[in-house]
Amino acid sequence: VVNLHPIAIIVAVLLFGGIWGFWGVFFAIPLATLVKAVFNAWPDGSSVEEISEG
Structure with missing residues (x-):
């Protein structure tokens, strides 16, 4: 289980598939x-601001 939203998975498959083809989809x-x-x-x-203030 990767805890990704289904829309994020679809976008990732389309994006990486468009860039790298089959291996991007894979x-x-x-x-x-x-x-x-x-x-x-x-x-x-x-946290950097908190450290500099303290």
């Missing part, structure tokens, strides 16, 4: 999951 869901994980792990900058 790897669309793992790549979309990777993109989501990186996006969720990316710092938003609020």
Whole structure:
């Protein structure tokens, strides 16, 4: 289970399939999951402000 919205899966298949053809379709869901994980792990900058204030 990758916890991706069904629309996100369709968009990923269309996007990566359009870029890399068959292999893009084949790897669309793992790549979309990777993109989501990186996006969720990316710092938003609020912790830097809290550190500089304290």
